[in-house]
Amino acid sequence: MKDIVSQKIRQGRILNALSLQELADAIGVSKQMISKYEKGISIPSSKLLIQLAKALKVRVDYFFEPSRVELGEVNFRKRSSFPAKKINALKENIKLQLSNYLEVENILKINNSFINPLNKKKIDKLEDVEIIVRHLRNEWEIGFDPIHNIIQLLEDNEIKVIEIDEPQNDFDGLAAIVNDKYPVIVVNKNFSVERKRFTLLHELGHLLLDLPERDIKFEEQVCNRFASEFLFPKSLVLKEFGNGRKAISFKELIEVQRKYGISIRAIVYRLKECNILSDNKVAEFYRKINFNQSLKQNIDAQRFNTPEFSNRFEQLVYRAYSQELISTSKTASLLNIKVNEVLESKTM
Template sequence: MENTRFNPVQLRRARIARGKTMTVLAKETGISRQMISNYELGKTIPSGNYLVKLISNLNFPKSYFSSGQASNLHGATFFRSQSAATKRARDMQSVRLSFQNDIYSVLSRYVNFPKVDIPEPLDMNVREMTDEIVKSMAMQIRERWGLGTSTPVDDVIRTAEVHGIIVVKTNMTNDKLDAVSEVIGGRPFIMLTDNGESSVRRRFNVAHELGHLVLHAGVESIHDFTTQQLKNTIERQANLFASTFLMPDEAFTESLLSTSLEYYVKMKKYWKTSIQSMVYKTYQLHLINDDQKLYLNKRISWNKWRRVEPLDDMLKVEEPTLFQKVFRMIVDNGIMSEADLLSELKLPFDELECSLGIKLNNKMAVSEPKLRLL
């Protein structure tokens, strides 16, 4: 990328990524809000003194602010738990998602990533999309990826990565926002919020976002829908896709030898999905009636299993590894030193540690020259 003295787009991205308004940033740095606005609009370039204050406050490397045009997202960005997330949280995740594309753009100069291997995404009106179409798409991917129709997916994240989907974990915690997905330049990205979620919740989150990627190419913007429409149409379709992808209807039905809550605990160990999602799937398949579903859900609440279920502390939480493997391949083969590669990525070390899945040496963090006022 071509270097410039100061790129105003980068300042705005850094501020949003840190969850700060212009007013907050102005108060913390002692720079007027109007001046920060002028910086972000490109009307004024910050002096050395003010640039140091911005760098120190936002904790981004100096090279980040002078790097060329930042990557842009294209099409609709989908957020898990969309209706509950605040606009600020969604904006923070959107910027962080663009960071992942920045990382990918650098790493892909040195290593060929797996070829994207997903069916042609559906480009149709979501209101015309039937449950049969959604389920068919989920089974089509299972068949395409050689997963069969009768057994659980062993590792959802690794399977997605093998087929060209970039899955990363972001440096952000927000209990109202689990995951976000987007196709950027033909490459699908799924980004997870660092909420310390259980294995079964993370697997469902990834499958849910995979559903968005292949079902909702026809959605130009989620802002075209009301909150209720998102929940009742788009989110419901992604949930149905995830449920079918993780638990194919016929195989799940054959495995359901009892509808007692105790048996669902045993089923969880096999399918690696939540008890609540299995109860709901059983109801969707008309294997239990309204009263039975109500009874099971009351027992789940009585047992205080709404947030923490049995086996949550036993089932291993899947982790993204693709970026980490590519990073290590570049460094271990002597293509670039770790310090030089981190410097080229031009992102804060707290972001890179999470995205790359590596622990950085504090000494390594001194790849940027220290700034001091004369």
């Protein structure tokens, strides 16, 4: 038990991006004492555990739950300003949320095995993406209508989605396979809904595709094309805008944004990819944005009304609770809420 407590104190500290000194100051002990707790040399008293729980924003029973997921090396897109402390916090966040998710699925005996529907299809050129996206939509039986909730779609297909709060927008997203069997996509929850949807699908491309060993630029181009094609397939681009156009009205762009949940910037670039607008026209569009702040704000406004969210984990927890497979305390622990809130939810 001492080993579990020491491990969870360290994980909780990293999860909150706190140094030893910062955590020590928060609970009124020395930095050396926090180090002893994390090494298992000493164990905090019940009173200090309560203070630690408050400082780390967890329930006390968090310290007695062993971690079920060991996360290996993760490579993801980040801005240069994203510090190592936040990277480590992100990894702990993934471990915690995925561990809870898998625990509930196992309690409910839900098959959480994942099979790549693309079987790591190889990409040699950007033009291959259209065929691959068509294949994936068929495999997932979603046809070619607009998709209203990308997160729900991913989780329905055994891909876990984790949203993190990074208000400075220093983090975009990442995709990883944990323990060689559990696919996870992480996205910044503070993005506009259109940017979040695009990022989720960009990371899905990294997750599912067999990309050739070229430079990172080509890999990013492929994943951007994958996201664009998935959100707004070429056949629908042609249906909405027709063939070669000399001009596009702003009203057309807004209506397509509202219908497909794709940003106006991405729509315009999509028109270039589908040879509906010339390179010069698209370059002119971006020049106008750069020199007109009011136009830029209008272009970047969020207009897709269906929010991107998933309450699947919460539903599974309450399902296990209502079937008396987990206790009230365990339910509260998994959802990180108060026991009273759990009791109030039970209506029948």
